[in-house]
Amino acid sequence: MSESTVRYSPRGRTRAIKSFLCQFLGHGGAQAGLVCLVFFLVLAAAPNTLVGPLQTAINATGDFLVPPSGEHLLGTDEVGRDVLNLVVHGARISLTIALLATVISLVVGTSVGITAGYYGGRVDVWLMRLTDFFFVMPSFVLALVITPVVLEVMGRGGDILGFRPSLFVIIVVIGMTSWAFVARIVRSQTLSLKERTFVDRARVVGSSNIVIMVKHILPNLLPQIAANGALVVAGAIYVETSLSFLGLGDPLQPSWGTLLALAQRAGAASAGAWWDLGAPGVCVLTVSLSFVLIGNALDDTFNPRRRVIP
């Protein structure tokens, strides 16, 4: 396929988007994932109108650890808060953390990958060495060491951009430690893209390196970035849940992981209170499974040559 025969036409682009959507939505996994995701996004968008304000130990509405009933659809936790209420509010916090962390991770990963691939040489060697470090060290382990230190330095009070500091720190730390995978893929794609004629043409016209990277190479990388972005979200949810479970979350803005931590500390498992620990866990499972399914479907749609796990 040579570039000279393919003319830009708006109709061609619309058709391309349409055929992409058809193919993407043809995956059973993608459909299921999207449906779940939309459901949780609605929960996250309007928790107050759906289940009322976040309950605390002060305005809790039920008895301690009541099994699910008509009044409390998912039962209550160890201080009498309605689990449904907590879980819906947790959706907002968990999803915000995961999505913001993913944005950071994609921005860092893409910048590092493009720069390394485009400039090559010594820049490439050093950036990739850095990437290798973050690639082999699990994001969770790095975050486990960095988060408490940063919290100690910044303190836990107040809030930053509407987040409690501990959540803000978790977002940044997850974002800054989970970009290596994206950087590797972006770099390898950039290596092949920069040899194409359209890059030469842009250079002949006099475009600067930055312009070539942002306007010519980046758009061609978007499919890969999108597919991996979905997987990064799943990873971010996992890391966030685990960190919060170990007590690094914030009890005033409880995510699903924090709820699990509270359930664990209250001995919900040995008390047989399956609803208290089941509800947040099922949410984590569903959301991250949705993102994995969507990511796989995107990957499958974008590279038809690769056979992907369903």
Add this chain to the structure above:
Amino acid sequence: MTLLMVAILNFILFRVIPGDPSSLLLGGARISVTPEQIEAQRQSWGLDRPMFPDQVVDYLSATMQGDLGYSFKFRGRRVADLILERLPATVALVGLAQVIAILCGVMLGLYAGWRRGGAIDHITTGTSLALYSTPAFWLGMLLVVIFSTALGWLPGYGAHSPGAVSGSLDWLLDYLRHLALPVAAVALGLIGQYVVVARAAMSDVVTEDYMVTARAKGLTNGQMLMRHAFRNAMLPVVTLIALNLGYVVAGAITVEAVFAWPGIGGLTVEALNARDYPVLQGIFLLLGASIVVANLVADLAYGLLDPRVRQ
């Protein structure tokens, strides 16, 4: 290289924390301490010397000799001792879970990839994707609810029953019974992952030209599987297993927290809650080291499996 970066990151993180050991040991600002005393402390800890290169070099050489500093929480015990004491429990947990997961996960995955589209493939792949997306510690909590609280079959807490005498056969059985649920939790999460990768590897291999050749030669299914498909499909799986070690231990940390398992994970949680940074950093270093070793092992295993690498 990775280890050096871990060590340097450790060093930087440790210096970022406000306050230094001297003020901590002297009881903070609440008790009146003369500036001379602080200065003497600072000198004895070597904090009066320039940060770079003196302190960095000191730190690195001490770390090389296995001196990881002293714990805050455990009354100044050596971090290296603390970690060594807890290590066997984690090695038992992670090792056993790995073996089970490799046996079950890889076999199931390879089979699912071999018989793509079959009933077993659909069930296995669906289940393993779900397991793959589930945090291992939550599986652990569910296992406790089901097998410990509801059914009462297995203990869901600690490593020993109270009053168990060390060394006897009963003691060992008791230990294994306590080990069962944590191992199951870690292994289930891993099985999900291994199935996904082994299946993808196998389905790549099945469509290769040499498989068509093998069939054309008249080999039976079993011969094709054992002679041609298995070794090739194992390549990516071996890489994953080795690279995965860090993630396995990370997962084990949270699982240990659920079961109050007296391993590195339990130590991490205690250190985290007490803000015991030397211990946290020791664990971090240990993880870094084991990940580096795992990578090395992966390279060696690759050489054994793939003759092309050996040359």
